[in-house]
Ligand SMILES: Nc1ncnc2c1ncn2[C@@H]1O[C@H](COP(=O)(O)OP(=O)(O)O)[C@@H](O)[C@H]1O
C-alpha cells in the first residue's frame with residue numbers, strides 16, 4: 157500500500173522532471189530548427205511566412221550559395237584552429253608536467269600567475285598584443301593569429317594538465333629517473349601515454365574556443381585571411397541587396413558545424429576526462 | 438674499502454622547521470644487506486632517496502664504492518630501487534617495464550631479451566610478461582617491481598618497504614625469496630622496513646632510526662642482545678621486551694634491583710651494574726620474554742621470583758605467560774609442557790647475565 161503510493165509519487169516526479177527537460181530542450185532546439193528549416197527554403201518561401209512551417213519546396217540553393225561565399229574562410233579557420241589547438245595543448249602538457257613533477261623555486265608562484273591568465277578578458281590584451289605582433293612582423297598574418305590563440309589558451313591547457321599530472325604518483329617519475337630516463341624521455345614514454353583523457357579535454361576545449369573566436373579574428377586578421385566567424389558576420393551584415401535569410405542560415409550552420417561535430421563525437425571524452433582521476437599506482 | 442658509506446648526512450626539506458636527517462653515519466661492506474628500520478616518519482625514505490640521488494642532501498657525503506656521489510645524477514649512480522607502491526609504468530607490459538631501463542641505456546636488443554628472460558625465470562613471472570600491471574595481483578606486481586630492479590646489475594639495490602603492501606602469508610614467502618636471492622646475487626643492498634621481524638631475519642647490519650637519527654647500528658644479534666637505549670630495546674623483538682620499573686640498591690654488599698610480586702620481595706643481584714650507581718635511584722629493567730624461565734627452586738641456586746599467573750597464551754611452539762611484577766605486567770615465554778594454571782603461583786628464574794638497565798628519563802643504557 158505504502159509502497160505503491162510512493163511509486164505513484166515517484167512516477168509523478170519523473171513526469172515532472174521529464175516535462176521540464178523537454179521544455180528546456182525545446183527552448184534550445186527551436187532556434188536550431190528554425191535555422192535548418194529556413195536554410196532549406198527558397199527566398200520567396202522565407203518572405204512568405206511562418207518560421208516554423210516546413211519548406212514548400214526543399215532546396216539547396218541557400219547552402220550552395222553560402223558555401224561559395226564562406227568556403228575560403230572556412231579553410232582559413234582550419235588553418236588557424238588546427239595548429240593553435242595542437243601547439244597550445246602540447247605546450248600546456250609540457251608546462252603541466254614541469255610544474256607538477258619538477259617543481260622548482262617559485263614554481264607555485266608561476267602557476268598562480270598562469271592561472272591569472274584564465275581570468276583576463278580578451279579586450280584587455282588587444283592593444284598590447286597588436287603592438288607585439290607588429291614588432292614581430294606578424295601583424296595581419298595567420299601565424300600571428302595562431303600565436304595569439306596559443307598564448308591565450310596556454311593558461312587553460314596548463315591548468316588542465318598540471319592538475320591531471322599532480323595525480324600521477326611521484327614514484328613513477330623517480331623509478332624512471334633511476335632507469336636512466338631524462339626530462340623529455342619521461343614525458344614522452346611515461347606521462348603522455350597516460351594522458352589520453354586530459355588531451356581530449358584540452359583538444360575539445362581549445363578547438364571550440366579558437367574556432368568560435370570572433371574578437372581576435374576581427375582584430376588581428378584582415379581581408380582574405382579572416383576566419384569564418386568574421387566572414388559570417390560580414391555576410392549577414394551586408395546592407396546591399398535583399399536579405400537572403402536562407403543563405404545566412406546555411407552559412408551560420410556551416411560555421412557552427414565543426415564544433416557541433418566535435419561535441420557529438422567527442423563530448424563523452426570531455427566529461428570523462430574532467431571527472432576521471434589518473435592512474436592507479 | 439666500504440661499498441657504501443654515509444658521512445654525516447643531513448637533510449632539511451625546503452621550508453621544514455625540523456631536520457629530516459640529523460647527521461647519519463653508516464658504512465657497510467660489499468655484499469652486505471643493510472636494514473634501515475624505524476617508525477613511520479623517521480626519515481628512512483628520505484635517506485633512500487638521498488642515496489639514489491632523487492633528493493639533494495643539505496650537507497655530508499654519500500660514497501658508493503669509494504666514489505663521492507655528490508652532484509652525480511640518479512641515472513649515473515648505478516643504483517636500482519624497488520618502491521613501496523611498486524611504481525610500475527601503467528601503460529607498458531611487464532616485459533616493457535623490465536626492459537625500459539636497459540633500452541634507455543641502449544643495450545642491444547638480443548641482450549635485453551636475454552636479460553628479461555633471466556629475470557623472469559628468477560622471479561617466476563614468465564607467464565606474465567605480456568600483461569599490463571593493472572592485470573596483475575598485488576603479489577605479482579611486487580615481483581615485477583623486483584624484476585625491474587634486477588634487470589640491470591647495479592652496484593647497489595635499494596628496497597623501500599617492498600613487502601608492506603602484501604598480505605601476511607605472501608610477505609613471509611617473499612621475505613625468504615629475497616634472502617635467497619641476495620645469497621645468490623650478493624649485491625650490496627639497503628632495505629627499508631618498519632617491520633622488526635624483517636629487520637632481524639634479512640639483515641647483515643641493522644640501523645635503527647628515530648626522528649632522523651640512527652639510534653644504533655650493528656648486527657641483528659647486537660641490536661637484539663645489546664640494545665643501546667630504551668627505544669631500540671622496545672622497537673626490536675616480538676613480543677616486546679618487558680620494562681619493569683625498579684630501584685637500584687645494594688644487597689649484602691652486591692648491587693642489584695628489588696622485585697616485588699605476589700610471592701614476596703627479592704633483591705636480584707646484577708653483577709654488570711656498577712656498585713656506585715646502586716644508591717636507591719630509579720631505573721628500568723629490560724627483560725626479554727625468553728629470558729624468564731621456570732624456576733627450579735631455591736636449592737638449585739639463584740634467587741627465584743614467585744608470581745601469580747594472570748593470562749596464558751599458547752602460541753604453539755611456546756606459551757606466553759603474563760604475571761605481575763612491580764605493578765606491571767610481565768610476559769614470559771615458556772615451554773608448552775610447563776604451562777601453569779591461571780591464578781596459580783609460579784616460580785620464575787631470570788637470566789641475570791642478559792638483563793639490561795635503562796635510565797627512566799633519558800632512556801640511555803645504564804648497564
Ligand atoms: N617532500 C617532502 N617535503 C617536506 N617534508 C618531507 C618530504 N618528504 C618527507 N618529509 C618529512 O620528512 C620526515 C621523514 O619522512 P620519510 O623519510 O618519508 O619517513 P619514513 O620513510 O621513515 O616514513 C617526515 O617528517 C616527513 O614529514
Ligand SMILES: [Mg+2]
Pocket residue numbers: 481482483
Ligand atoms: Mg617511507
